[in-house]
C-alpha cells in the first residue's frame with residue numbers, strides 16, 4: 001500500500017530523490033527510489049532534465065575525456 005502511495009506521488013511529480021553520482025562541480029545525477037526514473041540536475045541554470053540516452057552519452061563522453069586527460 002505504501003509503495004502504491006509512493007507511485008501516486010510520483011505521478012504528481014513528488015519523487016523520492018536520491019543522489020546517484022556527482023557529474024561535475026555543478027551537476028549531479030539523481031534518481032527516484034519509487035519509480036526508478038533518473039534525471040540530470042544542473043545547479044547554475046537550475047535545470048532538471050530526464051536522464052535519456054542523449055544525456056547518458058554526453059556524460060559518458062565527458063567522463064572518457066577526463067580519463068584520457070584531453
Ligand SMILES: [Zn+2]
Pocket residue numbers: 010014015016032033034035036037
Ligand atoms: Zn518517482
